Amino acid sequence: MASNGARLFEPINLRSVAVKNRIAVSPMSQYRAVNGYANAWHMVHLGRFALGGAGLVFAEATAVEDRGRRTHGDLGLWDDAQIEPLVPVTKFITDEGAVPGVQLGHAGRKASERRPWQGETPVDEEDVELRGEAPWAAIAPSAIPYADGWPTPDEMTDADIEKVVGAFGAAARRSLEAGFRVIEVYAAHGFLVHQFLSPIANQRRDKWGGDAAGRRRFALEVARSIRANWPEDLPLLFRLSATDWLEGGIEVEETIETAQALALEGVDMIDCSTGGIGGRERPRRMKIEQGFQVPFANQIKNSVGIATMAVGCLWDPEVCEAVIADGSADMVALARELLDDPNWPLHTAAALGANENHALWPPESGWWLMKRERLFSKLGLR
Numbered sequence: 001m002a003s004n005g006a007r008l009f010e011p012i013n014l015r016s017v018a019v020k021n022r023i024a025v026s027p028m029s030q031y032r033a034v035n036g037y038a039n040a041w042h043m044v045h046l047g048r049f050a051l052g053g054a055g056l057v058f059a060e061a062t063a064v065e066d067r068g069r070r071t072h073g074d075l076g077l078w079d080d081a082q083i084e085p086l087v088p089v090t091k092f093i094t095d096e097g098a099v100p101g102v103q104l105g106h107a108g109r110k111a112s113e114r115r116p117w118q119g120e121t122p123v124d125e126e127d128v129e130l131r132g133e134a135p136w137a138a139i140a141p142s143a144i145p146y147a148d149g150w151p152t153p154d155e156m157t158d159a160d161i162e163k164v165v166g167a168f169g170a171a172a173r174r175s176l177e178a179g180f181r182v183i184e185v186y187a188a189h190g191f192l193v194h195q196f197l198s199p200i201a202n203q204r205r206d207k208w209g210g211d212a213a214g215r216r217r218f219a220l221e222v223a224r225s226i227r228a229n230w231p232e233d234l235p236l237l238f239r240l241s242a243t244d245w246l247e248g249g250i251e252v253e254e255t256i257e258t259a260q261a262l263a264l265e266g267v268d269m270i271d272c273s274t275g276g277i278g279g280r281e282r283p284r285r286m287k288i289e290q291g292f293q294v295p296f297a298n299q300i301k302n303s304v305g306i307a308t309m310a311v312g313c314l315w316d317p318e319v320c321e322a323v324i325a326d327g328s329a330d331m332v333a334l335a336r337e338l339l340d341d342p343n344w345p346l347h348t349a350a351a352l353g354a355n356e357n358h359a360l361w362p363p364e365s366g367w368w369l370m371k372r373e374r375l376f377s378k379l380g381l382r
């Protein structure tokens, strides 16, 4: 499709998957699944982004194990029965010209949490009374709670590790059957894979901990397990927290090595986020402003030679265009901006001169909007 010079609207190939532009819908937990099953909410939530012109539409963090859910409302793919309700969702996204992706994850020590608007605190007996939602035991690389007031997770045994690694592979196979064409592993924001990577959460002395190579082993095994169950011609992404922003945590230099090691396991793109390893307070080094994580995408892309996705506080069309045009990243992912305006990609294409006559809109809307625009100009309104 012609992009009229706007780099944001140039297609990109990820292995055999052609994505029509550089805009991804960042994974957004909806807390609306029941026992991990998708329903009409997921169809409408994700479907509107496909209609809104995003090239790659990611479903939210999807648990590979029951105990790996963050909340009772998380989506899951730990059971074959969870495949079927996702099929119409991925079909709709595909039929509307976007690519359906899924983010596979495990909450580790952040499991059994209340939904954000219920406090993002551990589920307890009060939730049983209020909502019939019981707490469950969490597992983690080390028996270190996520934050003050959180329960201590059980340190994972070798058998636990093997089981979870296998669960990622099984969920990859189910993702394929559900119709997804891209998998992203949730290895950021303090969830299980990140817990293994970060020395703040991983204080093991066996082969799964210690130096960076040891802490990285779990992520690499997860990549291997997925690759063994996911077709060679389909892309695999990892979302990493490039830095923990904390003394004694991961710094970008280590993440660059992790990205290098992941690339050797068949990972095609790094989605570059930051933070989230522990505690509720924002680390002092973390200064939030528009595009504040873009430099990490740039550094990882240009030192490893792997494709990257930039994410976080990206909302301005010109800024997003510049991220692609200056080679900082290959794609951008947006979350809250798209909640505010699911048609942001279409509006952005117009702002960048790449959507003449509403050509990128589904004709069911575009035809009428084009006529309305002509009327506006006739009436001298816009």
Ligand SMILES: Cc1cc2nc3c(=O)[nH]c(=O)nc-3n(C[C@H](O)[C@H](O)[C@H](O)COP(=O)(O)O)c2cc1C
Residues within 6 Å of the ligand: 026, 027, 028, 029, 030, 060, 061, 103, 186, 189, 239, 273, 311, 312, 313, 314, 333, 334, 335, 336, 337
């Ligand atoms: C409602 C909501 C749910 C989110 N759920 C997830 C998730 O499931 N997985 C994830 O990696 N990030 C999740 N995030 C973080 C976003 O994907 C994104 O990285 C973050 O919001 C920064 O991007 P933004 O400034 O465009 O919102 C969520 C964010 C929001 C607003």
